[in-house]
Amino acid sequence: MSDTTSPVFRRPTASGWLQAWLPRLVLAPSVAIILFFVYGFMLWTFVLSLTSSRMLPSYDFVGFGQYARLMANDRWWVASTNLMIFGALFVLICLVLGAVLAILLDQKIRQEGALRTIYLYPMALSFIVTGVVWKWLLNPQLGIQAMVRSWGFESFRFDWIVDPNMAIYTLVIAAVWQASGFVMALFLAGLRGIDDSIIKAAQLDGASLARIYWRVVMPCLRPVVFSAVMILSHIAIKSFDLVVALTGGGPGYATDLPATFMYTHAFNRAQIGLGSASAMLMLGGVLAILIPYLYSELRSRKHG
Amino acid sequence: MANVIRRRGIKARVGRGVLYAVLITAALFYALPLIVMLMTSFKPLSEITAGSLLSLPQDPTLAPWAKAWGEACTGMRCEGVGGYFWNSFAIVIPAVLISTAIGALNGYALTKWRFKGSELVFALMLFGCFIPFQVVLLPMAQTLGWLGLSSSRSGLVLVHVVFGIAFTTLFFRNFYVGIPDELVSAAKLDGAGFFRIFWRILLPVSAPIIVVSIIWQFTQIWNDFLFGVAFSGHSTQPVTVALNNLVNTSTGVSEYNVNMAAAMIAALPTLLVYVLAGKYFVRGLTAGSVKG
Numbered sequence: 001m002s003d004t005t006s007p008v009f010r011r012p013t014a015s016g017w018l019q020a021w022l023p024r025l026v027l028a029p030s031v032a033i034i035l036f037f038v039y040g041f042m043l044w045t046f047v048l049s050l051t052s053s054r055m056l057p058s059y060d061f062v063g064f065g066q067y068a069r070l071m072a073n074d075r076w077w078v079a080s081t082n083l084m085i086f087g088a089l090f091v092l093i094c095l096v097l098g099a100v101l102a103i104l105l106d107q108k109i110r111q112e113g114a115l116r117t118i119y120l121y122p123m124a125l126s127f128i129v130t131g132v133v134w135k136w137l138l139n140p141q142l143g144i145q146a147m148v149r150s151w152g153f154e155s156f157r158f159d160w161i162v163d164p165n166m167a168i169y170t171l172v173i174a175a176v177w178q179a180s181g182f183v184m185a186l187f188l189a190g191l192r193g194i195d196d197s198i199i200k201a202a203q204l205d206g207a208s209l210a211r212i213y214w215r216v217v218m219p220c221l222r223p224v225v226f227s228a229v230m231i232l233s234h235i236a237i238k239s240f241d242l243v244v245a246l247t248g249g250g251p252g253y254a255t256d257l258p259a260t261f262m263y264t265h266a267f268n269r270a271q272i273g274l275g276s277a278s279a280m281l282m283l284g285g286v287l288a289i290l291i292p293y294l295y296s297e298l299r300s301r302k303h304g
Numbered sequence: 305m306a307n308v309i310r311r312r313g314i315k316a317r318v319g320r321g322v323l324y325a326v327l328i329t330a331a332l333f334y335a336l337p338l339i340v341m342l343m344t345s346f347k348p349l350s351e352i353t354a355g356s357l358l359s360l361p362q363d364p365t366l367a368p369w370a371k372a373w374g375e376a377c378t379g380m381r382c383e384g385v386g387g388y389f390w391n392s393f394a395i396v397i398p399a400v401l402i403s404t405a406i407g408a409l410n411g412y413a414l415t416k417w418r419f420k421g422s423e424l425v426f427a428l429m430l431f432g433c434f435i436p437f438q439v440v441l442l443p444m445a446q447t448l449g450w451l452g453l454s455s456s457r458s459g460l461v462l463v464h465v466v467f468g469i470a471f472t473t474l475f476f477r478n479f480y481v482g483i484p485d486e487l488v489s490a491a492k493l494d495g496a497g498f499f500r501i502f503w504r505i506l507l508p509v510s511a512p513i514i515v516v517s518i519i520w521q522f523t524q525i526w527n528d529f530l531f532g533v534a535f536s537g538h539s540t541q542p543v544t545v546a547l548n549n550l551v552n553t554s555t556g557v558s559e560y561n562v563n564m565a566a567a568m569i570a571a572l573p574t575l576l577v578y579v580l581a582g583k584y585f586v587r588g589l590t591a592g593s594v595k596g
Contacts, residue, residue: 023417
């Protein structure tokens with residue numbers, strides 16, 4: 001351009017000032033919203049967790065009394081233990097299933113696209129839909145148990161959903177069904193990103209196929225495993241709809257998770273203080289997983 | 305990473321056979337629940353109690369679908385899930401459009417007009433993607449009350465926009481990082497302003513990420529249950545909440561065929577999106593995890 005006054009040398013004018021501040025002005029509403037609705041609300045919930053609020057929020061502070069009550073609450077321990085069992089199994093099975101399916105799909109399979117579509121579609125469904133379907137499949141009188149029995153295996157038992165000791169595993173089945181295809185997609189993307197020459201070299205060295213996958217390919221996929229674990233644990237901690245739709249937290253409260261515990265106490269049982277305390281502990285759990293993740297994410301951004 | 309198994313021979317062929325058998329078994333595991341759901345939704349109730357899960361409908365009927373849509377009881381009311389299905393659309397459409405538009409502008413400002421602290425702003429927003437929403441439920445309920453938006457569709461739109469911005473900003477930021485800065489700085493030298501550059505240079509190349517953002521937000525908001533159950537009223541429930549009420553309404557015999565038809569109704573929009581735009585759906589899922 002013939003105009004030699006580039007923005008750098010221009011005198012500060014009203015419009016120049018506006019141009020310089022416009023990006024910040026555009027971001028300002030979002031920042032204000034996030035500060036208020038995310039950070040402000042977190043603080044607010046923390047404050048509520050220090051009060052004796054029941055039906056309505058009151059600001060009568062009782063220190064960490066609600067946390068002490070929570071620690072003494074049997075139902076909270078059931079919910080936390082359930083989360084450990086559910087989370088560990090859900091993450092582990094999804095990872096193994098996802099990795100195996102991705103490796104198998106990566107062997108020049110005919111109809112790969114169709115298979116991939118079938119593996120992944122449950123991820124598009126609501127957990128409520130998943131819960132409704134599996135509740136029906138797991139129904140002892142009409143579902144899988146009845147079907148296998150009608151084939152002649154009269155003593156076949158698959159009544160986990162009504163068994164307080166086993167019901168938590170039905171959540172694992174339904175959640176794995178929903179999310180493992182997604183893990184498969186992550187692994188497949190990772191596998192496609194690996195340089196073929198590494199594998200060719202290992203093959204020339206006479207390494208077996210299993211050995212190549214275990215020693216050469218898996219180490220390359222470490223970032224994928226890491227991301228998948230993060231996302232899956234996050235889904236596990238937030239699991240609420242699946243429990244509501246599949247088991248309703250039952251039998252009794254055998255399949256309660258912290259998310260359902262919080263909702264029940266805060267919204268149905270007029271225990272706002274206790275519910276807030278449980279929400280804060282959930283946040284603590286997420287942070288414990290998230291901070292290492294964000295740390296490594298930011299570090300790799302700087303290096304890469 | 306393909307073509308690892310190349311050698312031909314009997315052993316390789318058997319291996320290949322086993323491979324396909326495993327893959328097809330897995331496909332059945334994923335596909336059967338949907339197939340059973342569909343078949344059950346077309347069976348009369350008598351056929352369900354007498355027959356087997358996997359048997360084809362002998363006497364296919366649309367009655368369960370009609371009942372699920374217009375007559376089945378969801379709690380106190382017996383009007384089916386049809387009205388709630390449209391409620392979901394009334395909530396989803398504005399929420400998706402608003403959050404995507406805000407995300408696009410945010411992503412643009414954060415990448416092409418960096419300023420001191422812009423990375424911090426991004427980190428602050430990113431965190432909003434990850435919080436367990438239980439931690440905002442109670443303050444949100446009270447705030448919606450103050451705003452006069454309790455139990456309203458507008459209230460739910462607001463909630464979904466607020467907690468969707470973090471994701472849409474992330475999508476657009478990661479996409480715009482890959483657009484060469486030179487394009488923008490040349491336009492700046494020509495004297496083009498903030499919005500003009502966005503409109504003329506960034507927006508025309510943004511189609512793929514707009515699709516990803518819309519699909520992600522659509523799926524998330526359509527499938528939401530927590531906000532729906534916490535903040536909606538009897539007449540403003542989204543379809544997921546209505547479906548759950550329908551299934552748990554215990555008046556007499558459980559009509560499993562109606563339940564399955566209602567579940568199909570609630571699932572169809574997102575399934576349709578997945579079938580029509582699966583590629584973008586996967587991209588949205590992986591955008592937050594695999595850097596890109």
